[in-house]
Amino acid sequence: MVGHSPPPFFKRGPAPLAKLVFFVLVSLGLLVSDLNLRYLDAFRRGLSVLAYPMQMAAATPADFVRNASDYFASLVRLQIENKELKRQQLQGAERLLRLDQIEQENRHLRELLEVRARQKVNTVVAEIMYTAKDPFSRKVILDKGTQAGIEAGQAVVDNVGVVGQITRVFPMQSELTLLTDKDQAIPVMIVRSGLRAVLFGSGNGLMELRYLAANADVQPGDKVVTSGLDGVFQSGLPVATVARVERDQAQAFARIPCLPAAGVEQFSHVLVLGQRPNVLPRPPEPEVINKGKGRKSRAVKD
Amino acid sequence: MQPTNRSSRILLPVKMWFVYTTLFFALFLNYIPTGHLPAVPDFVALVLAFWCVREPLKIGIGAGFVFGLLTDIGVGAALGQHAFAYVLLAYAANELARRVMWFTPVEQALHVLPLLFLTQVVMVIVRLLAGAEFPGWWMFFGSFVGAALWIPLHYVLLLPQYRPVERDENRPI
Numbered sequence: 312m313v314g315h316s317p318p319p320f321f322k323r324g325p326a327p328l329a330k331l332v333f334f335v336l337v338s339l340g341l342l343v344s345d346l347n348l349r350y351l352d353a354f355r356r357g358l359s360v361l362a363y364p365m366q367m368a369a370a371t372p373a374d375f376v377r378n379a380s381d382y383f384a385s386l387v388r389l390q391i392e393n394k395e396l397k398r399q400q401l402q403g404a405e406r407l408l409r410l411d412q413i414e415q416e417n418r419h420l421r422e423l424l425e426v427r428a429r430q431k432v433n434t435v436v437a438e439i440m441y442t443a444k445d446p447f448s449r450k451v452i453l454d455k456g457t458q459a460g461i462e463a464g465q466a467v468v469d470n471v472g473v474v475g476q477i478t479r480v481f482p483m484q485s486e487l488t489l490l491t492d493k494d495q496a497i498p499v500m501i502v503r504s505g506l507r508a509v510l511f512g513s514g515n516g517l518m519e520l521r522y523l524a525a526n527a528d529v530q531p532g533d534k535v536v537t538s539g540l541d542g543v544f545q546s547g548l549p550v551a552t553v554a555r556v557e558r559d560q561a562q563a564f565a566r567i568p569c570l571p572a573a574g575v576e577q578f579s580h581v582l583v584l585g586q587r588p589n590v591l592p593r594p595p596e597p598e599v600i601n602k603g604k605g606r607k608s609r610a611v612k613d
Numbered sequence: 614m615q616p617t618n619r620s621s622r623i624l625l626p627v628k629m630w631f632v633y634t635t636l637f638f639a640l641f642l643n644y645i646p647t648g649h650l651p652a653v654p655d656f657v658a659l660v661l662a663f664w665c666v667r668e669p670l671k672i673g674i675g676a677g678f679v680f681g682l683l684t685d686i687g688v689g690a691a692l693g694q695h696a697f698a699y700v701l702l703a704y705a706a707n708e709l710a711r712r713v714m715w716f717t718p719v720e721q722a723l724h725v726l727p728l729l730f731l732t733q734v735v736m737v738i739v740r741l742l743a744g745a746e747f748p749g750w751w752m753f754f755g756s757f758v759g760a761a762l763w764i765p766l767h768y769v770l771l772l773p774q775y776r777p778v779e780r781d782e783n784r785p786i
Contacts, residue, residue, distance in 0.1 A: 327673070327707060334678045334700040341682075341693030346743040351692050358686045362644075366687055369644035441646030443689035446748035447740040450689055452646075486689060493746040514746035 352479065359481045373441055433585035435459050437467075440484065449492040449512070455583070456483045464543060466584045472549035472572035473497065473537060474581055487581070490550070490571055491516050499550055500538035504528040507538050510550060510569065518551050520567040529567055531555050545584065549573075624774040631773055632664050632672060636680055644687045651751035654759030657684055657695075658702055658732050662725055663763070663770055665706035666713050677703030690736075691743065698735045702728055722763040729756035 324330070344350045435455055443450040455461050457480050465477045467487050475495065479486040488495050493514040500507050506528060513519045523529060533553040539546025551569035558565050639656035647653045657680050664672045681696030688695075705728055713724045733756055741747060 327704060330674045331700065331704045334674050335697065338678065338681070338693040338697035338700055342691055342697060342739060342743075345692035355686060355692055358682070362683060362686045365641055366644050369641055369687075370646055373646045442648035444643075444646060444648065445688050445690045446649055446752050447690075447745035452689070494744070 355479070356481055363481070363483060370441060433460075435461060435583040435585075436580055437461075437485075437583055438580050439487070443486065448494070449489040449514075450478070451487050451489065453477075453485045453487050453581070453583070454483075456481045456485045458482055460585075461485050461583055462586065465586060466544045466548075467581050468548060468584060469573045469579060469581050471574065472551075473544065474573045476543065477583065485583075490518060490573075497544060497550060498538045498540045499535045500546075501529060501553075502534040502536055503530070504533075507540070510535060513568065516571075517554070518569045518571060520553070520569060521564065523565050523567060525558050525560065525563065525565045527565060529553055529556050529565065535569060535572075543586075623776065624771065625776055627668055627671070627774060629671065632668070635660050635770060636664070636676065640680060640683055640687070643684055649748070652754045652758050654755045654762060655729065655732070656759075657681075658699060658729055659725075659759045659762060659766065660770070661699060662702060662706045662728055663766055665703050666710045666721070666725075667771075669707040669710040672703075673707045674700050674703045691740065694736055694739055697739060698732045701735060702732045705731075718764045718767040721767065722760045725763050726756065726760035729759045732756070 325333075341351065345355075437453040437455040437459070440452045440454050443452055453461075453467075461477060461480055463477055463480050463485075467474045467477060473490060475487050475489040475492070476497075477485050478488040489512070490497060490510070491512040491514070493512050495512045497510050498507070499510045499520075506523070508520050508523050510518050511521050520529070520535070531553050534549060535551045535553065537544040537546055537548045537550055549572040551571050554568045554570045556565055556567050636657065639660040642656040661672075661677055661680060665677075677699035678696050681694075681699035682692070684690070684695040684699075685692050706725075709724060709728075713721050716724065730753065733753055737747070737752075
């Protein structure tokens, strides 16, 4: 270092080591505040407006490849697809006709029962533009943003089931975290047994039901749907199917990997569901029973 | 000025607008949504390392920080992840500049390979500490491809600095 440094009369700004320490501290500060505290979303949104034109330009080659493969799709495949779609539409039309009638009936019954009407939600159709390049997470970018009324936290579904949740919104696009992301969790219910649980992404394209006792009533092939307890996802949307159940007596919880129901990692159109308008308020905090054991308090369950 | 190296040609001084243009072009290449395709090199890291080695007095840590932030925004990474790694890369490349310049392009690529590799290792460590999943070993393949690209890059990025060859019997080089 000493032998290399230029004579002091050449002006070079601060010493490289000082600069290094400064910038390392700044970037570590950014990292901590972005990953742990989430302070920087506004800053990121501002910078993303600058980066947006370049991102769009860079996405063109990928678009071109995708469109070209569509263009050269064989006629036979298109015919088959067309037939399939027509069949689906007919089936759907028949069910839709019945749905109107059933909805009427349902409303009457609910009025009779004085049950709160099922909430309606606004939906936005969006297209998955591309997979985010960050190799550490499973996120995709949608082509609609705040301008289309999308907000962070909204649930996203495709025609089969839940795909994920919007985590960041930019003016023209938004970031969708897939259910298979390691940080993504969703409260669910097992259809057959009515058991409630939480489903976590396990990172390898699968999901995992955690914190279920080793003797819980779960079988391979069980359908898992949203329970709606979180106030974000509507209840009853299909999420996954139990792939297998590994019960180990040495552990308190069973290991239950699940296969996602929706085409979570495929390119297609998705539906962004609006926020649920009036979620029931939280029940009042149960009385805390404070007996004997000093600061350890136990809340009454359910 | 740099001490003369193995090149037998005297180069024109570098134009800073060209340096920044190439960096922005590399940023553009990084923005191309290749998804989780393996073996895609980090172009910004490569071009940044190149200019930090060629022009250690003119470009360095500050540029690394700015282009790191822009990369973070574009690829949806944690804010500061690339910035942190590029700052370390720029510092290391600046410090190594005087040594690397004495080697042929192939040997230079061997010097750059560990730099690119360590850049990726830094990012992996940062994200794993923050609780992300390990993306798999294939991602490190990118730095090998990047190092291999150093050799063509060495000619392409220096093209504007070459002068027409004029032979002069009385001049030693």
